[in-house]
Amino acid sequence: MAKTKIIFAGTPELAATILAALLAEASFEIVCVLSQPDMPVGRKQIINPTPVKALALEHGIEVLQPTKISQVADQLRALEPDFLIVAAYAQLIPDDILALPKYEALNVHASLLPRYRGASVIQAPILNGDTETGISIIRMVAKLDAGPIFAQSRLAITDSDNTETLSIKLAELGGQTIVASIKDILAGTAEAQEQDHNQATYVKKLSKSDGLIDWTREATYLDRFIRAMSPWPSAWTWMNGRQLKILAIKEILELDTYKPGKVFVYNSQLAIQTGRGALLISRLQAEGKKAMTSQEFVNGYGEIIGAVLS
Numbered sequence: 001m002a003k004t005k006i007i008f009a010g011t012p013e014l015a016a017t018i019l020a021a022l023l024a025e026a027s028f029e030i031v032c033v034l035s036q037p038d039m040p041v042g043r044k045q046i047i048n049p050t051p052v053k054a055l056a057l058e059h060g061i062e063v064l065q066p067t068k069i070s071q072v073a074d075q076l077r078a079l080e081p082d083f084l085i086v087a088a089y090a091q092l093i094p095d096d097i098l099a100l101p102k103y104e105a106l107n108v109h110a111s112l113l114p115r116y117r118g119a120s121v122i123q124a125p126i127l128n129g130d131t132e133t134g135i136s137i138i139r140m141v142a143k144l145d146a147g148p149i150f151a152q153s154r155l156a157i158t159d160s161d162n163t164e165t166l167s168i169k170l171a172e173l174g175g176q177t178i179v180a181s182i183k184d185i186l187a188g189t190a191e192a193q194e195q196d197h198n199q200a201t202y203v204k205k206l207s208k209s210d211g212l213i214d215w216t217r218e219a220t221y222l223d224r225f226i227r228a229m230s231p232w233p234s235a236w237t238w239m240n241g242r243q244l245k246i247l248a249i250k251e252i253l254e255l256d257t258y259k260p261g262k263v264f265v266y267n268s269q270l271a272i273q274t275g276r277g278a279l280l281i282s283r284l285q286a287e288g289k290k291a292m293t294s295q296e297f298v299n300g301y302g303e304i305i306g307a308v309l310s
Helices: 011-025 051-058 069-078 123-128 163-187 219-228 294-300
Strands: 004-010 027-035 085-089 104-109 133-141 148-155 235-239 242-253 263-266 269-272 278-286
Touching: 004 011, 004 051, 004 235, 011 027, 011 051, 011 085, 011 133, 027 051, 027 069, 069 085, 085 163, 104 163, 123 163, 123 219, 133 163, 148 163, 219 242, 219 278, 242 269, 263 278, 269 294, 278 294
Parallel strands: 004 027, 004 085, 085 104
Antiparallel strands: 104 133, 133 148, 235 242, 242 278, 263 269, 269 278
16 A cells, blocks of 8 residues: 655754654655754854754655745655645745645644744743643645644643743644544545634744843733743843843742842742742843752852842
């Protein structure tokens, strides 16, 4: 029996986990992988392969990294794919390429559409205090994240989830959901449902400046903000003209003693006043230094006590 031929397009770790789920299916054949061009990362600006590229090369799969996917349209057409599967590829795909697969061009989207179309779809539900998120498998169309939905899988958001932990959970769920969706489409049992476009919301791509903490906001919001911004762009503030990252909090305190941003000691631990309530800090990181516990930071930067962060 002929295998189902799949072209996969994706770039980050989340997409690599989804690719791994497709690779584990004996009846599927990944005939080509598309990924964004390799970029320098870190302080030393070392160029490493994208997570999707690295996994594909481990399995001996051809990898294409065009700056524009239209540049490789002829190569993709020659593969005669059954499916095009896209997950966090970060590139718009033109109609002529979406029309290539025998069956479907599908997107694995990490939100419960039509809520949260766009880029920062994992951060948004944490920041907004949603109790759940999930995966949507949609037919790709010309408009961003607007295609009919084949399947959705739901996932609870815990009070300790940040963007990193939620991404790991969604990646696993995404792999399971796309595999099941492909099999349902091949079996003729899948039916795509049009989205309610009146309910659509959009979220933009985050930049480093989006992580700046507004200490006048209430503590419950800032708890979600810190978790949503972790690990990137991270939640940060200014201390003596240098950036200070707030990486994690221990708990929220019902205290309104000081002005917002004031750093104080509470039960021998570091705390910061907000517009309503205070945050007991667990981990933080000074600019150019390694991450530290609250106690380690006080030992090295005692001047933070009494400072007003901005």
